[in-house]
Amino acid sequence: MSVGEVAAGTLLLIGVASFAFTSIGLLVSRNVYDQIHFLAPGSIVGSLAICAAVVVHEGFSQSAAKAILIVILLLISNPILSHATARAARVRRQQKLPLKAADD
C-alpha cells in the first residue's frame, strides 16, 4: 500500500468514526435540543475527512473539485439547519419564542 492509500484510509476511518459519533449521540440524547448538537461532528469533521480522502486518492480531478464544493456546502448549511430546527422545536413547544432563558 502506498502512502496515499494509507492516508486516504486513515481519513476514511476518521470520517466514518465521526458519523458513528453522530449516530450514537442521536440515540442517547434525551431531547431534541441535545440531538441537534450531534449533527455537527458528522457534517463538519466527517465530511471534511471523507472529502479529504477523495482529494488525496484522486489528486486534482473532477471528483475532488466536486467533493470540495460538497464540503463547503455542508459547512455552511450545518449551522443554518441547526438554528432553524432548534427554533422550530422551541416555537412548537412554546407557541412563541421567549426572550429570557428563565421562561423555559
Added chain:
Amino acid sequence: MIGLVAAGAIFLGLWLLFVFQISLSELIAGIVASAATLFAAWKMLRTVPTCFEPRARWVAQVWRIPGMICTDIWLLVKHLIRRASGRPSRSSFETAPLRPAKGQCRAASQRALATLLFSIAPNSVVLRIDAQTGEVLFHQLEPAPVPEVLRSLEA
C-alpha cells in the same frame, strides 16, 4: 450592477468547475444558465428586499472557527461519555449580550453572522437574537464560557 456582474462571474466559474472543462459549448451553456439564474435572483430581490452589510472585522472572525470546532468536539465527547455512563445531561438554555449595531441593515447582518458563527461550534446553537436588546438566546450542551467570537461581533 457590479454585484450582479460579480455574481454572474461566480456562477459561470462554478459551472465550469462542475463540468471540469473549458470549451466553447460549455462556456455558452454556462453563460445561458448564469443569465437565467441572475434574472431569477434579480426578480426575487425586487419583491423581497434584503441587505447584507457586515463589517470586514466581523467576517474576519471566521479564523476562530477551527479552534471553536476542536474545543467543542471535545465537549461533545465528554457529554457522550457522561450520558453513556448513565449520568444526567447538563445541557441548558443560556443568554449572552450582543450590543446591536446601528442601522437596520447592519444590525440584521450582525445577527445573521452571529447566528452562523455561534452555531457552527457544536456545543452551542442560537435560537434567537432579540433585535432591540441584542440578547442572544442559545442552547449549550455542556457548560462552557461564551466564546470570544460574540464579543468580536459587537458594534
Added chain:
Amino acid sequence: MWTLAVIGLLVCMSGAFIRCAHGDTVSRLVALEAGSSMCIMILLALGEAYHRVPFVDLALTLALLSFGAGLVFARFLERWL
C-alpha cells in the same frame, strides 16, 4: 477500502433510521438531516469505489436539495404542521 467505508456509513445510518422511526416530530427531522449528510458521503464513497463520476454529481445535488428541504421542513413545523 471505499466499499468498507460505505458499509460503515450504512451501519451509522441505522442510528438515524431508529431515531426517525421513534421520536417526536422535530427529532425525526433532526434524524433526517443526519441521514441526509450520511447519504451524501455514501454516494461520494460509492463514486470512488466504482469510479463513477455521476455518483459524485448525485452527492452534490443531494447536498443542495437536503439543505433546502431541511429549511422548508423546519419552517413548516414551526408555523403550520
